[in-house]
Amino acid sequence: MKSILYRFLIGCAGSDEDILDKCPRSEHIKHAGFGALVLVPATLGLFSMTYAISTFVEKPYLYILAGIVWAGIVFIFDRFIISTFRKKGSVLKDISSLAFISRVVFSAFVGIAVAHPLVLLYFHESIDVNMDEVAHAKVDSIENVYQLQKKNLQLQTDTIDRNLRPISDTIHTQEGILHDEIKGVVRSDDRTTGKAGEGPTFKYDTAYLSRLYSELAQTKQSNESKKIDNANTMAKLDSARQSKINRLTFSRDYLERESALSRLTASNSIIKITTWFLIIFFILVDILPVTWKGLTSRGPYDEYLNEIELKIKNDVQEKIIDSETKLEIHKRNKEKELMVYD
Incomplete structure (x- = not known):
């Protein structure tokens, strides 16, 4: 009684169990190995x-289901490739045949499709770090x-009030002149008449001082208006900055991880070599079944299978010949009947 595992592996290989029953144990082991x-x-x-879909789908049952479906597709492809490959007279003829080469090429493409998500999974920590660096760079x-x-x-705001100092200094000087003028003090800079009282010069200096006060008030008002404008502009800048940061999208889906891996391979030769090594390794894993079947020598299973197929082919040819013979006899009988009738 053969084990369930053996039957399962033989089914995976697409081998005929009835034919294997006629073969030695070595053939059983070989075909079970093909199934594995x-x-x-x-x-x-x-x-x-499963990993690839999990990068942009949050529900576990969805990406697990997608992984199972894809595993089924890969299994069907590889089972068909290996079960339909027929051994020829020698290994050299097998590996040089179009059937073998086409199956290897197709298996390689399947291997690439399987390999790339696994490469992303292998470098997932480095990819996460790279995506974080890119995100921080955008924010910075x-x-x-x-x-x-x-x-x-801020520099403009800090320097706005500097234009008040010359006016303030002039007012301070003018106030001293008026004080000395009304007291009759003679100044060394000849800015006073030396006559006490409110003379024409005093009135002129007073009017000039009033204009200075008015100019100072207008300047202060203008400065306050500029400060308010700068404060509003700064608030708008802060709002625009926050808005730009909020609009930034820091996706971690499959395509973004592809881009991160591309940046890593471009900047680090070790990662590039490792990436290609992993891809080639997984491609070799996928082409392994058909490659090993092509490189193994022709066994009893292949002989029995070829004999059965040849027998079926001969039977079909005999039936075709028999049908053609009967058809020819039927035509001749019809012709004889027509001649008798005439």
Whole structure:
């Protein structure tokens, strides 16, 4: 009584169990091995697609279901490839045949589809770090522009009141002149007449001082208006900065991870070599079943299978010949009947 595992592996290989029953044990082991080799790419496909879908789908049952479906597709492809490959007279003829080469090429493409998500999974920590660095760089770029604009506005605000100092100094000087003029003090700068009282010079200086007060008040008002404008501009800049940051999208889906891996391979030769090594390795894993079947020598199973197929072919040809013979006899009988009738 053969085990369930053996029957399962033989089914995975697509081999005929009835034919294997006629073969020695070595053929059983070989074909069970083919079935195990078919399962390996399917298992890798399960993990690769599950991971790939999980990068943009949050519900576990969806990406697990997608992984199972993809594993089934890979299994069906590989089972068909290995079960339909027929051994010829020699290994050289097998590996040089169009059937073998086409199956290897197709298996390689399936291997690439299986391999790439697994490469992303292998480098997932480095990819996460790279995506974080890119996200921080985008934020820092916005912050740097904002800080530069804010610094310029703050500098303008800090220097607005500087234009008050010359007017204030002039007012202070003019107040001293008026005080000395009304007291009759003679100044060394000849700005007073030396006559006490409110003379024409005093009145002129008083009017000039009034104009200075008015100019100072207007300047202060203008400065306050500029400060308010700068404060409003700064508030708008802050709002625009926050809005730009909020609009930034920090996606971590499959395509973004592809881009991150591309940046890593471009900047680090070790990662590039490792990536290609992993891809080639997984491709080899996927082409392994058909490759090993092509490289193994022709066995009793192949002989029995060829004999059965040849027998069926001969039977079909005999039936065709028999049908053609009967048809020819029927035609001749019809012709004889027509001649008798005439």
